[in-house]
Amino acid sequence: MGHRVGDIAQALGAEAAGDLDLVIVGAAEPAMAGPADLAIAMDPRYAVGLAQGRARAAVLWPGADWQGLGLQAAIFAPRGRLAMAGLTRMLDPGHAIATGVHPMTVIDPTAQIGAGAAIGPFVTIGARVRIGPGARIAGHATIGDDATIGADALILQGAHIGARVTIGDRFICQPGAVLGADGFSFVTAERNGVEEVRATLGQRGEIRAQSWVRIHSLGAVTIGDDVEIGANSCVDRGTIRDTRIGRGTKLDNLVQVGHNVQIGEDCLLCGQVGVAGSTRIGNRVVLGGQTGVVDNVFVGDDVITGAGTLIQTNQPAGRVLLGYPAVPMAQQIDINKALRRLPRLAARVAALEAGQAEDAP
DSSP states (O other): OOEEHHHHHHHHTOEEEEOTTOEEOEEEOGGGOOTTEEEEEOSGGGTHHHHHSOOSEEEEOTTOOTTTTTOSEEEEOSSHHHHHHHHHHHHOOOOOOOSEEOTTOEEOTTOEEOTTOEEOTTOEEOTTOEEOTTOEEOTTOEEOTTOEEOTTOEEOTTOEEOTTOEEOTTOEEOTTOEEEEOOOOEEOSSOOHHHHHHHHTSOOOOOOOOOOEEOOOOOOEEEOTTOEEOTTOEEEOOSSSOEEEOTTOEEOTTOEEOTTOEEOSSOEEOTTOEEOTTOEEOTTOEEOTTOEEOTTOEEOTTOEEOTTOEEOSOBOTTOEEETTTTEEHHHHHHHHHHHHHHHHHHHHHHHHHHHHHHHOO
16 A cells, blocks of 8 residues: 555645655665655755665655755655654554464463454463453463553564563563563572672672572562563563553663663663663663663663763763763763873873983982
8 A cells, every 4th residue: 555745744744845646655765766665865965865766756854956856746854753753654564463362372261352452373371361452462472470461562472471560551562572570689698799899899708608599579560651662671570569661661672671670751771771670760761772770779860871881870860971980971071082192191101201210310
């Protein structure tokens, strides 16, 4: 099924010009676009590719000379990535999961399946599970006992939802994610080396053999509406209280959220972020890729970190952080500049010391 250029522009709330009845069936980069594609050239840098491709219509920057670029129609996007969000939503065919329950799925007789749900093959749904209306669950997913999944959720291949996990509406879970595994929590009968070095900042007393005793996870995981969890990410259940992820928060692939963590609303946790146990994260926090957050700290609302940042202490709202350990981003940039000067500074110091040695009587 194709879409008229005029209909696309209307759906995006964007202006359009030219032949608005022109039908397109897909989107492509300018140089690779065919006659039925909408070329994506929302910056003048990408205009050169239009001459290499065969697109008749394109999404362009405001004020672009679309006729001079040889196009029959154009859509003008003041905010390119926002236009991409709407365009990709229109063109995405979605995941083909047939409505109803596949015959090779195992569902406990006490489970409740909402109207219009679609459940693929080799899915296992445990006792007393509640699946909301319109939910879609792809093959090889598992839903543990007493879990609740909201309306219009999408759970993709091989995802594992643990026992007692509660999930809101319009949830998206990418393949291989695990929600509700036990937390990583162990203790020793006597004070162990980790406790000792934390208290003494590295000094050790007598070192002796010790064994780890498991602390079981009695809590679960609670997830709000409109949350997305990336592929192979893990959210551990709480020890006593639930681990919580607030409405609208998005986790990238390979994100680890430890036991008892509380994450607010509309946060972004990028790839390979790790949040240790019992940490609290406010609303609208953005953690860049490979950011680490140690246990039992608080990160305030609207904090943003650059990639590779390590947060070791409480951070007030609104800070922009970078570095290991985390400092304000401007300060870390100054530190980086100073580090680059160190070889020259060391050479100058060595030269000065050599000169002083020669002048010594």
